[in-house]
Amino acid sequence: MRPSMIRSVQSALRRASSCSSSTSSRHLLSRAYSADASPERKIAVLGAAGGIGQPLALLMKLNPLVSHLSLYDIAGTPGVAADVSHVNTRSEVKGYVGEDQLGAALEGCDVVIIPAGVPRKPGMTRDDLFNINAGIVKTLCTAIAKYCPNALVNMISNPVNSTVPIAAEVFKKAGTYNEKKLFGVTTLDVVRAKTFYAGKAKVPVSEVDVPVVGGHAGITILPLFSQAKPQGINLSDEDMKALTKRTQDGGTEVVEAKAGKGSATLSMAYAGSIFADACLKGLNGVPDVVECSFVQSAVTDLPFFASKVRLGKDGVEEVLGLGSLSDFEKEGLEKLKPELKASIEKGIKFAHGN
Numbered sequence: 096m097r098p099s100m101i102r103s104v105q106s107a108l109r110r111a112s113s114c115s116s117s118t119s120s121r122h123l124l125s126r127a128y129s130a131d132a133s134p135e136r137k138i139a140v141l142g143a144a145g146g147i148g149q150p151l152a153l154l155m156k157l158n159p160l161v162s163h164l165s166l167y168d169i170a171g172t173p174g175v176a177a178d179v180s181h182v183n184t185r186s187e188v189k190g191y192v193g194e195d196q197l198g199a200a201l202e203g204c205d206v207v208i209i210p211a212g213v214p215r216k217p218g219m220t221r222d223d224l225f226n227i228n229a230g231i232v233k234t235l236c237t238a239i240a241k242y243c244p245n246a247l248v249n250m251i252s253n254p255v256n257s258t259v260p261i262a263a264e265v266f267k268k269a270g271t272y273n274e275k276k277l278f279g280v281t282t283l284d285v286v287r288a289k290t291f292y293a294g295k296a297k298v299p300v301s302e303v304d305v306p307v308v309g310g311h312a313g314i315t316i317l318p319l320f321s322q323a324k325p326q327g328i329n330l331s332d333e334d335m336k337a338l339t340k341r342t343q344d345g346g347t348e349v350v351e352a353k354a355g356k357g358s359a360t361l362s363m364a365y366a367g368s369i370f371a372d373a374c375l376k377g378l379n380g381v382p383d384v385v386e387c388s389f390v391q392s393a394v395t396d397l398p399f400f401a402s403k404v405r406l407g408k409d410g411v412e413e414v415l416g417l418g419s420l421s422d423f424e425k426e427g428l429e430k431l432k433p434e435l436k437a438s439i440e441k442g443i444k445f446a447h448g449n
Contacts, residue, residue, distance in 0.1 A: 142212065145212075148168065149364075152179050169193060208249045225441070233261055233445075247278065247410050255310070258279070261443075280311075283366035285306070285366075302325055308402045312438070318338070320335045386404060397439065
């Protein structure tokens, strides 16, 4: 990969790295945290040989905040690690394969990203993924609790509405649970909402911010287009409803377009890299880093909920409220709660019963 291309990707990551609006002073502060000044940070990608894991590994290799990149999977990781390691960026890369090497992959990690699991196929609901991916997540989180209990955990494995509660219960059982350090990565919903809104409103996507709250599946995904920036864009109620539906069905749109040959792997890898970058900036003390994420929350009566989260040196610094909602969004919020509640309870039940 040419140096100019690497710089372009890194620049794109920096531009997209927060769902909060940027200010010139913040850009100046962020630039102060260059690769030369950054502390040593070890990142692990669990499931690094998969459809999401491989492009995610490449994107994390391009991130100047990463000093050590640990790639783990049950097979195929040495080849991925060798390939990615040839990219001329700061981080050292090591590949680990099989359960006997999982501990070494995790030791000393600051952030662990989990895209491991089976992808969604045509006709398969997110719920169909549950039994396979839930078992994988439980195994990986048991190892995290043992080898890097203080790491920030970024959960990508679906269904996130259930796998995050599973992880929480595993960590509670191990005595290592810290609600500030466990995140469900819902950034892809934000990425889609921004893209779709920009296209409809005919504005540059780089100027767009759309918070997305709730969960990370179907109707539990609630983009707050009434709070979208730039403000003053007059879209009809029908436009808002259509944008909401498309954001909720974004994963299905990709699965159907790939006609049985994959799911949203590339866009998910991009979204995962954006959120991991935000976590690293928070750990490094960059101020006012805000992203949307599915976390333990008191914003609603549900134990976990996605909303804007301010990130800091300990993970979650502050879970932000929902702000003012339109009538359509208020209705959507009430509709999503029963389904999200059931998914959360399903994860908790699995963690205790298996």
